[in-house]
Amino acid sequence: MKKNDMPPKKEFPEGMVPLGNAKFKFACHSGVKCFTHCCRKLELYLYPYDIIRLKNRLVISSEDFLNRYAGVVKGANPCFPALMLTMSDNEGKTCPFLDDNGCSVYEDRPSACRTYPLERAVERSSTGSRPQEFYFMTDHSYCLGHREEKEWTVKEWVRDQSLQYYNQMDDLWAEMDTLFANSRIWRGEGSAGPRQLLAFLACYNIDRFRQYVAEHQLLDQFRLDKSRRKLIDSDDEALLRFSFDWLKFVLAEQPVLQAKR
Numbered sequence: 422m423k424k425n426d427m428p429p430k431k432e433f434p435e436g437m438v439p440l441g442n443a444k445f446k447f448a449c450h451s452g453v454k455c456f457t458h459c460c461r462k463l464e465l466y467l468y469p470y471d472i473i474r475l476k477n478r479l480v481i482s483s484e485d486f487l488n489r490y491a492g493v494v495k496g497a498n499p500c501f502p503a504l505m506l507t508m509s510d511n512e513g514k515t516c517p518f519l520d521d522n523g524c525s526v527y528e529d530r531p532s533a534c535r536t537y538p539l540e541r542a543v544e545r546s547s548t549g550s551r552p553q554e555f556y557f558m559t560d561h562s563y564c565l566g567h568r569e570e571k572e573w574t575v576k577e578w579v580r581d582q583s584l585q586y587y588n589q590m591d592d593l594w595a596e597m598d599t600l601f602a603n604s605r606i607w608r609g610e611g612s613a614g615p616r617q618l619l620a621f622l623a624c625y626n627i628d629r630f631r632q633y634v635a636e637h638q639l640l641d642q643f644r645l646d647k648s649r650r651k652l653i654d655s656d657d658e659a660l661l662r663f664s665f666d667w668l669k670f671v672l673a674e675q676p677v678l679q680a681k682r
């Protein structure tokens with residue numbers, strides 16, 4: 422490769438150094454003095470896939486989950502609201518899923534909890550080449566896990582925390598969030614207009630969206646593989662993927678679905 426063919430070196434904000442292949446030390450277990458200190462007073466954003474995992478874990482509907490555990494907040498997107506986990510109304514403002522033994526939803530904990538002590542950033546290029554991901558080390562003085570001896574590479578951490586699938590679904594969501602930031606797709610309706618309410622339902626309230634799909638016979642309106650169609654009927658993740666495609670199709674006229682004539 423000639424020098425001029427090298428991709429430009431990525432610049433990061435001061436103090437943020439991507440870990441790359443470097444090793445880091447970390448361990449979190451019930452023996453650390455700070456055990457569960459990080460599970461309180463959190464500003465924890467919930468993504469659509471987090472909600473599916475949690476509401477299925479709790480065996481409640483997505484509507485119930487939103488009513489009991491999530492608050493609508495103004496996030497970074499100027500045109501679309503974000504959801505944040507509501508802390509318990511107790512003195513410690515603890516996570517509602519924290520109990521005496523630690524995290525009561527551990528296998529289905531949100532992606533932010535899985536990624537910690539790392540943070541993940543994804544850079545998408547305008548040329549359509551593969552997005553690049555970067556991981557950074559967080560630095561919270563209360564977290565004594567950094568003083569443990571266990572060593573990890575990012576790759577090992579991602580595998581250990583079963584993050585691959587969460588990352589995949591979160592990247593699909595990031596695409597939607599970028600689309601939602603384009604004010605033109607809302608056709609001047611403003612926040613909480615009919616298009617926004619429908620997008621909110623399709624992204625965050627998957628059980629109600631399933632009812633909407635049935636009532637409007639949405640699946641019959643598109644050419645879908647038999648296997649995909651079957652999966653959507655029974656699987657919330659498959660329905661969420663369909664909902665993202667459907668929103669791209671109806672809001673931005675992207676040809677990601679083929680309508681039946």
Ligand code: SF4
Pocket residue numbers: 448449450453454455456457458459460537563564565566567
């Ligand atoms: S503060 Fe760090 S080490 Fe302590 S429980 Fe939380 S993640 Fe684990």
Ligand code: SF4
Pocket residue numbers: 459460461463516517518519520523524525526527530531534
């Ligand atoms: S979901 Fe679990 S790991 Fe995440 S903040 Fe709550 S108790 Fe802690």
